[in-house]
Amino acid sequence: MLRRVTVAAVCATRRKLCEAGQELTAFWGIKERGWCEDSAAARPFPILAMPGRNNVNSMDRILGENSRIARLEADESEEEGWRGSLSNAGDPEIIQSPRDPKQYRYIKLQNGLQALLISDLSNMEGREEEEEEEEEEKEVVLEEEDDDEASGAETQDDDEESFDDEDEFDGEHDDDLDTENNELEELEERAEARKKTTEKQSSVALCVGVGSFTDPDDLPELAHFLEHMVFMGCLKYPDENGFDAFLRKHGGSDNASTDCERTVFQFDVQRKYFKEALDRWAQFFIHSLMIRDSIDHEVEAVGSEYQLARPSCANRKELLFGSLTLKHEPKKNNIDTHSRLKEFWTCYYSAHYMTLVIQSKETLDTLEKWVTEIFSEIPNNGLPKPNFCHLTDPFDTPAFNKLYRVVPIRKIHALTITWALPPQQQHYRISWLAGHEGKGSILSFLRKKCWALALFGGNGETGFEQNSTYSVFSISITLTDEGYEHFYEVAYTAFQYLKMLQKLGPEKRIFEEIRKIEDNEFHYQEQTDPVEYVENMCENIQLYPLQDILTGDQLLFECNPEVIAEALNQLVPQKANFVLLSGANGGKCDLKEKWFGTQYSIEDTENSWAELWNSNFELNPDLRLPAENKYIAFDCPETGYPVKIVNTPQGCLWYKKDNKFKIPKAYICFHLILPLIQKYAANVVLFDIFVNILSHNLAEPAYEADVAQLEYKLVAGEYGLVIRVKGFNHKLPLLFQLTINYVAEFSSTPAVFTMITEQLKKTYFNILIKTETLAIDVRLLILEYARWFVIDKYQALMDGLTLECLLSFIREFKSQLFVEGLVQGNVTSTESMDFMKYVVDKLNFMPLEQEMPVQFQVVELPRGHHLCKVKALKKGDANSEVTVYYQSATRSLRECTLMELLVMHMEEPCFDFLQTKQTLGYHVYPTCRNTSGILGFSVTVGTQATKYNSEVVDKKIEEFLSSFKEKIENLTEEAFNTQVTALIKLKECEDTHLGEEVDRNWNEVVTQQYLFDCFAHEIEALKSFSKSDLVNWFKAHRGPGSKMLSVHVVGYGKYQLEEDGTPSGEDSNYSYCIIPITDIRAFTSTLNLLPYHKIVK
CATH class of the missing domain: 3.30.830.10 (Metalloenzyme, LuxS/M16 peptidase-like)
Structure with missing residues (x-):
């Protein structure tokens, strides 16, 4: 799978290095500054420059002549920066999707702060006067309110309790198999609750162009700690917890994250309280108090944050235990942490390092006025921005090109092959090919051998993987038990594929396919959560020229074969590093990483393999470039049809046309309900096995559709199989029919059955060792009658299930069902009924004898x-x-x-x-x-x-x-x-x-x-x-x-x-x-x- 800009990309990187012991910074001679410190909350950064774009080192250089200096003088109406009658005129040079209803304007304040203003006046017809009256009423009320509610503390984002809050379709594959059990649903419910409190709020994000790379040697983690402490009171609103209280009172939230070269702050709130919230928030960057008495409890908060992350591979931290670094060490060494925080804030929280993005249902002129009034007071110290471009080749040490055996926390086998490349390498296309999962791919070959379950190829685009000193390219493969025994052969397969790419050279057809896919997605893009959007954009301003702020991390413009070939030729075995994760490594790992106690060992590659890889080894005839993709949509008509609901004895179909978003996309969702799943714990396990083998069988034939932005999801629900398909409606029926065909014609080989059941054991085990999920499982086991504990399922699996048991279960599963569906989007009611008919005809099942509840009874x-x-x-x-x-x-x-x-x-x-x-x-x-x-x-x-x-x-x-x-x-x-x-x-x-x-x-x-x-x-x-x-x-x-x-x-x-x-x-x-x-x-x-x-x- 190609790594994209997702939280899962951070986790994938972490699986290759953090479990090897975050001490790889020491292994490879990297100082402590080289790690992303708050990745549990952080969004990966779209740093990778796309083909056809110049590298961006100085936004002042790129935007300097075109930048608009916003000034606020006595007579605003005649000021140079204001638009007069063109109150919502945006910047035409900013390239945006034709489907994007927002207006954009770039300004640069006199203190050097750069800002992107986003006016979203969609769906405002008839509401303007009403909301203006509400604003006036609110201003009167505010004048009467007591001003004791001063601002200060950082609000803890609900995302920090919700794990990876990824979209059901957009999240990357986990190392574990899909076991979407409802005993864990409430983790997702908290994430959904968080989403519902941020949709279409007024939002703002500010990116400070410094991060952990700037930490002083004697106080690592200082940048991260400052991110916490900056909200501990300000001169205008000195109360420590006032800002938190203000946001909570008005339905808002905020968060912050620290990466290697950037620190991002953001919040959202109801529109009518937005201006006041902006003023309260800006004061932390104008004159933060960083109350000394807050240091100890914020150290406790950081320490708890690290302790919670420690057992999780996905969220483990790569630097010092926050509490040890910032509380005990400074005191022991007579370091005044408070004064050092103040010094760091004064030196690096300067306006000319900052980029701001603000989005609200206001005109651009109004937003410009607010930003100028409120943020012009942020000081500018005039110091040059820290630059690390001279610190190149940090991985150029003898310790890099080795094999690291690591004992992970979870039950997993995984191999990660890593190359260290110069910064800003244009290797997106290589990522796409290495992560391909269709016929002729690395993963296709390894799946046929039953050696691998999943593969990620490329660069996660996080601060650790891509920054101004280096970039990392990796191929991470989740192995089966048998694959672990053949990990050298697995690595050899990856090298054979890369050698094939080097020999064939860049192919324009593949570039054009990628470009068309990205063009479709950008042209018909759907609007995103405002707070996530402004967070994205405030980092983009630091990375791309003005015209590409919206497109820089989404579109490909021109094919540059020389650049691609140059990067590709560096991906050779002699320059690769290997990290092999497995519990089976236990007896071979005699070293222990300093901070988290991770067991590991370091060894050279076996001579026989090293000699083979140094030779002119043969290509693998089973590996080849992807075939032409038939799922890419070229015909995207815009139509709308009336809603119709259909009921049949075998199921019920709900249909709704899209009259609001008017994009050529659709969603097809079906729930295949059957009564026997919850009858025995073994049945629940067999159903999990079925869904995961089904996903395995579909992975290769459906991969082209996935590449073409058609997405499918199979979920093992409590009472049935959930099938969700979405994408451009032009080709969506092909993917839906393919999915139903594989359900109807389900089969499995003994080798695949064994591979999936062994991995499922690891999945159940990994669920059980998570404290939070175990607590939910215990509570629901008490409350919901007839629920099966994860331990019951784990025991049923360990007791032994056979392929014959599975096939018998599937025959019974398909014999009697009730099907419920929803089709929504740019499809007709007739097309929707055809989907329902295809399910009924293809599966050929009898209706249920009586209605079946889709929930447990509660004690x-x-x-x-x-x-x-x-x-x-x-x-x-x-x-x-x-x-x-x-x-x-x-x-x-x-x-x-x-x-x-x-x-x-x-x-x-x-x-x-x-x-x-x-x-x-x-x-x-x-x-x-x-x-x-x-x-x-x-x-x-x-x-x-x-x-x-x-x-x-x-x-x-x-x-x-x-x-x-x-x-x-x-x-x-x-x-x-x-x-x-x-x-x-x-x-x-x-x-x-x-x-x-x-x-x-x-x-x-x-x-x-x-x-x-x-x-x-x-x-x-x-x-x-x-x-x-x-x-x-x-x-x-x-x-x-x-x-x-x-x-x-x-x-x-x-x-x-x-x-x-x-x-x-x-x-x-x-x-x-x-x-x-x-x-x-x-x-x-x-x-x-x-x-x-x-x-x-």
Whole structure:
């Protein structure tokens, strides 16, 4: 697979190096500055220059003559920078998609700050005057409000609790197989909740052109720590937590990330509060106080962030433990961290290093006025920007071209082959070829040998992989057990493919195919989340000339064979480095990495292979360039047709034409429901095996479609197979029919069956060792009757399943089904009915004898406080997870909305009390819970057993909830109404692209709720609420008769669980009032079952 600009690309890089021990910086002679420090929150940077574009080293040089200096003088109407009657005239030199309704304007302030203004006035007809009146009313209210709500602390983005919040289609392949079990769904729900609070908000992002490369030698991580500390108070708004409170109050959020050469800050908020939020936010860059008393608790936050990331391959950090570096070492060495922070801020947070992007439903003139007024005060120190271009060839050491055997945390076999290249290499086309998965590709050959499951080729475009000193090109291959035994042959296959490319040279046909695909995607692009968009663009300004700010990381303009050949000729075995990850390496790894204790070894390549690779070795006749791609769309008509719903005895089809986005794309979603999946744990496992073999079988024939921006997804749901297909409607039926054909004609060889089952064992194991997912699994095992624990599935798999069992299961699966579908986009109702007919005819199944619910029944918890405490399953992992859950009952949509409002009120004080003041952990959040139709809410804290007894954390959560009761009782009507308005505005936000509307509609179909206008009902309910409704609901669910469940997953350390289940270390004396759950099945077998329930009215 070609690596693109995704969070998964960061994770892929990390798999090759961080598990080898982030000490590879030391291995290869790179200073500590060479790592991306906040990648869990960071977006990879689109640094790679595309063919036909000059390298960008100085935006001042490129934009200098064309830049517009914005000035604010007494008479603004006559000022040079203003547009007069052309109040929303954009810059024509900025190339944008014809489908992009936004207007763009570039300005450069007198202090050197560069800004891109984005005016999005789409869907504003008839709303302008109404919103202006709202703005005026708000200004009056603000004048009456107490100004004590000063600003300061960095808001912790919900993404940090949600893992990789990637789009279902756009995320890259994980090393694990797809086991999309609903016991893990709530991780995704938190990510979706985050998305829903940011859509079509007013957004801004600021990129400072310095990062970890600028860290001083005696204080590594200082740039990252400053990213946290810069929000600890400012001169105009000195309160430490005021900015956080302001954003939460008005439905906003913010985040920040540090990479090697850039640090990015961003926030979003409702439009009517945007200008005030801009002023509050800008003050941190104008005069940050960085309150000295905040240092210790921010060190604790950074330390918890690192501890949480430590056991995760995807999010592991590559530098020092934040708490050790910034708290203990400076004190030990008599370093005044606070003064060094101030010094670093003064030296590097200068306006001429900064690029700003702002997007809102305002005219460009209004945005220009705001930016000039607010951001012109940021100081410019006049110092030259740090430049690292002279530090070339950091990997030019004897330690690089070696074989590193590494013992990973997860169960995985993987081989990564890496080359170090000069910076800004134009190797995008090589990435595309190396990551190809169709016939004749590296992965196709290795799959036929049952040696590999997945492959990533190219450059992740992160700060570590691509910067001003070097770029990294890698081929990362997820191996099977057999592939691990033949890893040298696997590497040889990759070298044979690269040698073939070198021999054939660049081929224009392939370049034209890539260009056409990218042209289609850009021309018919869908709008994206504003906060993600501004974050992207503020980095693009640092990298591309003005005309290419929007296109620089998306389009190919001209084929340059010399540049491609030059890069390609460097990808030879003699210059390659190898990292081999496997638990089987344990006995061979006698070295230990300094910071995380990763076991590894270093050795030379075996002589026989080194001699072969140094020779003129033969090409592999099974490897060849990709054939012509038949899935690329050339005919993209724009049509619209009326909606029609179709029902049949064998299923139900929902259809909606696209009248809003008007792009030549469509989504086809089908849910194949069958009753036998949840009957036995073995059935669930067989279904997982089936879906993963099906994905394996489809990988090669469907790869051309994937390259052509037609995408498919197969999901092993709780009660059936979910098939989702999207892309340009011109060729979409081909991909859909291909997918259904492979379902109907399913087959597997014994070798593939063995390969998938072995990998599935690793997948289940990797789920179990994650503290957060184990906590969710335990809680849902208690609440949902007849749910199978991941351990049950793991045991069923370990007990042994055969290919004959699988084929028998599939025959039964296809014999009797109920099919539900949704087709939406640029397709006709007749075409949609054809899709349904194709499924029914091809699968040839009988209808179900009776209606089948697509949810679990939920047990009714007894009154009182029940506690289930389990050990974390990864020895040595200090991370603990504490969740306190309150169960409600079968409730209405009105009560569901009231609970959502309650949690929204709870978010900021919860974070402030448990994280900021009590420093219990980095992940702290309240959550609405809809557990198979039964409402509830919970508070979760991720902590460490090295610091806290989990029962102490539980007690602190209760202390918070008690204080919160007083807080909402004392809530003013004005504050209550402000929060209601904020939630209404979030629900009124329009979809940014067709996929969001489809996701919402599909959720209603797949859950069989069919309440497509639920937001309208929720808004109606919100308008009817009073403060007493909120207070009474909270009291009713936390009174003496409340139904409360605590789930503790306890890590290893001072307060780990002993064998008898009691905590070691100091006792909290809190457990006397708690009823322990020592046997989950025995406990739940005595409880009443609540009826099946859907929240539909």
